[in-house]
Amino acid sequence: MAVDLTMYDPRNLHLPEHEIMRSGHMACPGCGAALGMRLALKALGPDTMVVIPACCWAVIIGSYPYQALEVPVLQVAFETAAISASGVRAALAAKGRDDITVMAWAGDGGTFDIGFQSLSGAVERNDDIIYVCYDNEAYMNTGIQRSSATPYGAWTTTTPVETPKAEPKKNMVEIMVEHRIPYTATASIAYPEDFIRKMKKARSIRGATFIHLWISCPAGHKSEERSSVKIARLAVETGIFPLYEVEYGTRYTINHEPAFTDIREYLELQGRFRHLTDEHVETMRRNLEWEWQRLRAKVEMGRKLPLPPAPVKAPVDEGEREPAAE
Amino acid sequence: MVELNPKYLEDLPLTSYSDNSTELLRTGTWKYVQPTYEDKLPACSHLCPAGNDISKAMDLVARGQLDAAARLWRSANPLPATLGRVCPHPCESECNRNAFGGAIAIHAMERFLGDRSFDPAFLPERAPSTGKKVAVVGGGPAGIAAAYNLALAGHGVEVLDDKPAPGGYLRTGIPDYRLPREILDREIALVEHAGVTFTCGTRVGRDVGLDELRERFDAVIVAVGFHRARPLGVPGEDHPHVFNGVELLERILLGERPELPRRMAVVGGGNTAMDVARSLLRIGVEPVVVYRRSKLEMPAIPAEVDEAMAEGIEFNFLTAPSRVVVEDGRVTGLECVKMKLGEPDESGRRRPVPVEGSEFVVPVDGVVTAIGESADLEFLPEAARDGWRVAADARLVTPEEGVFAAGDVVSGAGTVTAAVGEGRRVAAVVHTWLTRGSLPDEAPPVQGLWDRPVNLDRTVYVEQLNPAYFTEVPRPELPELDPVERRSSFAEVMGGFTEAEAVAEARRCLVCGTCNECCNCLYFCPDVAIARRGDAFGFDIDADHCKGCGICVEECPRDALSLMEVKS
Structure with missing residues (x-):
């Protein structure tokens, strides 16, 4: 959070020191996905297995015989991130190991579009996995094609500036919430303490958890490499990407009240929005306002409602698992 | 526990398996710019005129x-x-x-x-003796700062002052309510502890000549400050109840309580005027400040003016004295003329212009003048003087070999802080001259004297x-x-x-421009290319793996990193 921590301690952020991601990976300079993985594994610790489908991270991790993570990784087909993670969990159960966290780590294409049915199946069964969608809002790895995560108005190679994307971004978090899984949250690389707390919380839950991580992509967003964290922060501060979490499809908590900075500050840093007209921006603003009205209404609704009655999908047993090594 | 049938394991297809660390790949070669820690x-x-870190x-x-x-x-x-x-x-x-x-x-x-x-115990360790000797003429803030730094650098330093105790204007011109004497005495005691000798009651030009000093010492620093009050230049000024502010203040601060008129005009808008007015108030005199410009143009420290006003002192702005009114041998008032502000002068402040026929009398029984001071430089040869200043160049060197200068006599800056800063600078110049026999092109900026880069x-x-x-x-x-x-x-x-x-x-404090190990660079690096130094302060950048994205530079809260072009 943008708290003036210098007031309390000259060292602002307090993150786990242990590194599980290694240097020398193949990510572009300024890659948000690389930073995201680094932070996620700081939270989960070494007793973690990672499943990666086709996505940027299938490349970032390094080609044979190199590997950028100090934990076991299974690389699988595009549409199978969630079901493969379910399989790893079943294999661990068969071996009597319940001390390992299984994380599926997929891009927005592999989550919103191609891996959608297997993800829906896995969370409907409430398999004990953490599914992280690192969302750079297009198929960046294959040449910046639009996905259903691409926002309204954005340029991609399949939505050229003459006809930018006309549809709004699919609301994946709400779709997951409607599966009534124990825990769904959004997170941002610009708010690492919040992201790490959410990953640790997901780790403590037996059942399916879904984390939607917004990341910058200098190559696909046509932005400056050095601005990656700044853009991610502006996505939150403009209100475009709210930081919130939902328990059992019911209890909504907004984790950071944005400053509602002018969205132009966010748009101007990215070449993929350079063609936007005032009309486009106005449409975005109206949509943003409506999204926030809806989110706040859900927060209110969640306050009035009790948690869902039986059958509840899985008990929350926070803290039972060994804490992550730091 | 489920037992696997080994037959199934044999049937599994071959799968590639990577177990070499990507750390072997030198992705740092991709970059064309690289971040560097730079305060x-x-x-x-x-x-800061004194150059504090x-x-x-x-x-x-x-x-x-x-x-x-x-x-x-x-x-x-x-x-x-x-x-x-x-x-x-x-x-x-x-x-x-x-x-x-x-x-x-x-x-x-x-x-x-x-x-x-x-x-x-708080003093820095003194460098080994160089065998060189330096005389500092004037024990005010500039002289003390120069002497202290030269003594710590290993030189033998003697400060000569004509007053009974060192401190210069700090002792004779700044009242106790701003600076208790005990504080000044303790700081001077520390300077003595650092190796400086003070010789008080010795006036250069009267008790000892400059030539003699040049013979006895390897270098001489002139830092005598401004002590001589400038005259008002109006009729009636020679009356015994028209006082010189600098002298009157010195007497009051030394504990004298002279018989003074009940209500006195204090002419001037500088720190001396404020100090005189506030000191008079404290010994039972009713002061009236008379200043020819407005509050905005006052050279005094604004906080001092506000404090004086809070104490209830009367101020007459845009008022210039034209005559001391003397009746039956007694001062009865100060005739003044109203002023208005005209075009800005060379000091950037608007020049006061008299308003015709606006003469009026401020009823007072006495007058104190505090319209500025100048230096007494008669002990210096003609060539080393430039009007009311010492003729010193950008190196703080005078035309007389081995004679340097610092403080008000060079800059006329008029604050204790500027004097301390210049004392530090002249010490650096003298030190270079004594140890290397050469002079720099100009005296270093005072911030350039810090230990850290x-x-x-x-x-x-x-x-x-x-x-x-x-x-x-x-x-x-x-x-x-x-x-x-x-x-x-x-x-x-x-x-x-x-x-x-x-x-x-x-x-x-935002600790601007100075790394304070906040760790933003460490935590936001997508390439895990920044590491703590361990025992030492700060971080190291792993050039073999830094791709030069610049996130660390952008996310540094305080601009302590810079992006540099990679030299091929």
């Missing part, structure tokens, strides 16, 4: 290392407890915290650190900070003596920090 000059230190000291206080901070502050500045009381603190006007809740109370911090370090060409203003990491925190109020109580006492007006208050205030 820059904070806006506060940029404006404010951000580093604030960071130490914030970490609770109060003694280390006090040691750092006193390492080259011999008068922190004094300056923490009398400095006009221009640093605070440019403090980047102004954008986030109000300037850091740097002035109060200097006083806190000064008051904490009266023990000789700082890019002096880059000053960090609020535009260079990353505002995402700072929120508003209000500036604390400092204790101040009640104005009614002040009117009758020379007790100190301003209070200081407690330890807890000092730490809390230092934590409000």
